[in-house]
Amino acid sequence: MLRYLVYGLISLGLGGLLGMGSVASAAQLTPEQSDLQDALQTTPQGIPVSTYFDMGTSSLSQARVVPSRNSAVTNTEAVRLTNGTYQVGAVWSKPERKFDLNQDQTLSMWVYLGNQFDKAADGMAFVLQNDKRGKDALTKFPSSDPHKIQGETLGVWGVDNNNQETDGGRMQQYVADSAIQNSWALEFDTHLNTDNTLRTVHEANSFDLDKKNHPLLGPHIASNYPGDPKSYFPHIVYSWIPFKRYASTVYQDKGILPEKRGAVKGNANHPEGDFSFLSNGQWHHVTLTYEAQKANASTGTGQMTYSFDDRDPHSGIAGRSVMSTTVPIDKHKIDPDGSGKALWGFTGATGAWDENNLVVFDQIPSLVKGNSTATLLADGKEVNNGDVIDHGSPVQLDYRVQYQSGSVDWQKIAAQITLPQKITFKTVTITNANGQTDAVLGKDADLSTGKFTHQLANPLSKENPWVTISFTGKVQTQSGSVAAAVSEFNGTEAATETTTPQFNIDPPQMSLQMLTATGEPFDNQESVTLTGLVDLGNLQYRNSQLHIESWLNGKRQDEQSLRDSDEAREFHYNLAANSLRPGNNSLEMVVVTADGLMSNPLYLNLTGMADSTGGGEVSFSGQSMPLIFNGQLTGRPQELFSQAGFALHVTDSRLTGSWQLQAQVAPLTDFTTHRLLAGNLIYKSATGPITLTNVARPVMDHENQGSGSDVNVADSWSAAANQGLFLHLSGGAVAGNYQSKITWTLLDTA
Structure with a gap:
């Protein structure tokens, strides 16, 4: 595998905010103001402060x-x-609302410490x-x-x-x-x-x-x-x-x-x-759990366990990379007069x-202590993280919201439930501990969206300590993994979250069998047809209800449908001329039914004949041009597109072959103050955005189609198409002139 390097420069000029239109003047947000604005726009769910x-x-x-x-x-x-x-x-x-040093307490909050x-x-x-x-x-x-x-x-x-x-x-x-x-x-x-x-x-x-x-x-x-x-x-x-x-x-x-x-x-x-x-x-997220007499009751010592990052700020999922420590609490040092209480807060x-x-x-401690849990049953058995369940299984999903203790009722609880994917839910019932049920009407009853939002009719209290929201449905005929789904239950006195387990849906045991011999080399200049059979087990599908999905040398190919005119369960898979490269080629195939069932994959090794032309190479043709970005800071996150004029040519004189372009970028630095830019260079293509760092990342793959090629990498770049190199700036970016070096790496992957 050959590797070529070429270096280029990135230049960036940033100015302050300009007034526009009828605005006489506009004050640029300071980095601190921009950071505060970003923080308030991303606050997790909490409760009102002023009341407590x-x-x-x-x-x-x-x-x-x-x-x-x-x-x-x-x-x-x-x-x-x-x-x-x-x-x-x-x-x-x-x-x-003082902290009771003589009673077990739990309190939690989200903290933000700037950027x-x-x-x-x-x-x-x-x-x-x-x-x-x-x-x-x-x-x-x-x-x-x-x-x-x-x-x-x-x-x-x-x-x-x-x-x-x-x-x-x-x-x-x-x-x-x-x-x-x-x-x-x-x-x-x-x-x-x-x-x-x-x-x-x-x-x-x-x-x-x-x-x-x-x-x-x-x-x-x-x-x-x-x-x-x-x-x-x-x-x-x-x-x-x-x-x-x-x-x-x-x-x-x-x-x-x-x-x-x-x-x-x-x-x-x-x-x-x-x-x-x-x-x-x-x-x-921070949770503090206090146990009043845990450590040593005779000496008046309690115990505090504090846990940090025990919930993900984006997904809300618990226990991501939680860090936790337990320490003794000497009550006498906090409460020398023995009142049993203490003010609590933050400085x-x-x-x-x-x-x-x-x-x-x-x-908040002593106000309401509540929790919520999610239990998923498939075929009457509880589903745990990582379990495999069968397609078509009947399921029941129960959310239990519980009032554990408190000095007031837990009121105005809004259930915001995200249902797990690949399950068709049909019914929902809401039952309280006191026997009362909630009527679910209108859009709340539409479960096809995967969301269920409902204001609980009854507060939770010592007299009505729990409510269960129960869904029934059926696992869809799709295979694959189903991610955990996060749901929230937010009242005026407390907020809590819970997640469903991550599980996998077991596909039916469909498989592919190849009839065409694949041991001999194939002439790359001719089309190739591979014939095989689909083993459906006990399933009943017509050929026209099946199609083949495939990946050649890691690249996804067009879907190919089976025909009812062929023998039942027989397929003919076509590879166009010049699809194979000389030497080894890997082909992965699966059959997929019209309703989403997927077979076990079939892996094939195909050998392409050597290129009869006997020559050719791939390389950069010339140095890259400088990349230039200019923009005006607004105090908000923004993206700048590179100015016109950049070109980077890759020439491949082979009839067949493939190559990959990689890029890595040194930190953008103001060449006067040496300040690092609060931003990142991003490469966008049809496959999605890639943030570039000082580690080489693939940004483009190319495969010849029977003739040589000369590709200007930037030909497809445009701001309108959302493709090419963009500079993402955070709201805290500071005006200046920044420079960096971008390293382009060309890999011969044929």
């Missing part, structure tokens, strides 16, 4: 309630803790607290000047600004006194504060060191008690007389770390940190760098 929470009342708090802009969710609000530099914010549960990756600052924290300031509780900053806000505190940890303290114990106490008192915090730390030398140490920028003064390598999730002096480790650095004292945070657990992250810098056994872990432009802070910190709540 108060914004922090400190004069410094910037927290606000902002409505979701996602049309696919209902009754959802988000808390925006920060959205700029030098900000701090807090949101606290209303007094009647700044290694430029993020600084994160947020989930907090339980009994600070005397109540809703006014925040870190005690040294000044009311917002520019004195230290982002590393996240609004809950203490302030480390006494660099000339000589005693380590006094340093620990000093920092702890400025934190939120009587508190436990679970931090989502997106920015590393790692000053650790006499030259670099200054106020409040050293929390992310270990006890040996080594910087941590990446973003992390971990917990401890911000008002406890033992949560801070005192460091000192000096050179003869000059010295500086500074503190790092100590965690009660190893926390949650991405796989790429190492423990300490300089350790060869650990790779570099993963800065795409938290601030990556994605919503992350967040930024310093000189910015970050959008957002929270969407979907389950």
Whole structure:
């Protein structure tokens, strides 16, 4: 297999937003505003905030309630803790919604930590607290000047600004006194504060060191008690007389770390940190499960399990790459007066760098604890993930929505059900624990769309703790895998999701038998007809109800139908002249019935005679032209099409043969500031879009049809046809002049 390389340049010029038409002027969205807009347009399903929470009342708090802009969710609000530099914010549960430290609790939420990756600052924290300031509780900053806000505190940890303290114990106490008192915090730390030398140490920028003064390598999730002096480790650095004292945070657990992250810098056994872990432009689901007496009832210790990324933000499917840790909770440190309660909420802070910190709540402790499950039965047996069920099987799909506990009823529950594919559902019934049934009328009763949306008629409560939505139907006559389907049940007090199992439909045992001998080489310049038989087993189909689908050397061929004029179950498969290449060829064939049943595949190896012309080659003919993109930033995601003039020729002088074109792109970088572009180069063709990276990706395949060829790769490119090279820009792209190098690789695949 031959391989040829050719290099080209990509040039990109981006300007700011221009006013158009009758608009006198237009303000360009900042990257932070664009990121906030994107986050609000993709909020997952949650519950209203204002009914259950108060914004922090400190004069410094910037927290606000902002409505979701996602049309696919209902009754959802988000808390925006920060959205700029030098900000701090807090949101606290209303007094009647305090966290009960003496009862088992479950709460969950979605958190958004911006899209700044290694430029993020600084994160947020989930907090339980009994600070005397109540809703006014925040870190005690040294000044009311917002520019004195230290982002590393996240609004809950203490302030480390006494660099000339000589005693380590006094340093620990000093920092702890400025934190939120009587508190436990679970931090989502997106920015590393790692000053650790006499030259670099200054106020409040050293929390992310270990006890040996080594910087941590990446973003992390971990917990401890911000008002406890033992949560801070005192460091000192000096050179003869000059010295500086500074503190790092100590965690009660190893926390949650991405796989790429190492423990300490300089350790060869650990790779570099993963800065795409938290601030990556994605919503992350968090569940906290508290067990009041699990650890040690005699010492008043509870236990908290926190799980991160336990639901996919796009599909809602549970348990994708869930990371989980369990820690003890010392109730006395949170609740020294023994009230058994604690305010709970979130704090967040930024310093000189910015970050959008957002929270969407979907389950609140002591309000309503509910869940939902989906059970699929085929032929009366429960279907689990990966099971195989027979086509034509009768099925029953039950969704059970359950009220487990709470202080109020679970009201106005909207069922938004996505039914699994390849099943024809005929009936739906809704039955409550109290014996009442819901009438399903109108469009709700139409199950052919694969969607079922219905407002449940009865709230769930202690008196009516569950409702079952039951569907019956039949597996269609199609084979293949059926993906999990996600459904939501959203009320004003809680929101929950569930998924059906992934399963496979077993095809009937149809098969193909070849009658034509295939051991000898075929003359490639002549058409080839292959004759065979279809074994249908006990199935009854006419020839005209069958067709053959095939793939030659991995390329899909046109369908070929069987004819009723031939013998029953006999087929004649035709290969046009010059379809085979010299040497080995692979042919895969399946027979498909009119109603979608598919046979087992038949694999054939066919040998094509050598090309009688005896020559020819494939290669690039000349260098590629520069690719040029120009555009105006709008503050929203957009795609730019490459300007006219680009050409890349591939010449193949062989009569038969095939080749593949691959492309890889170095990161687009502003040649003045060296800033990386917030965007990607995308190659679009009839088979779909391909995002180009620094790893070679196939973008085009070509096969000669009995004569040589000279192909200009860009001939089929056009913005109208949505084909060719496009530059996708995120809403946070910054104006500038960017350049990169694209490597074109030509593979001889004949």
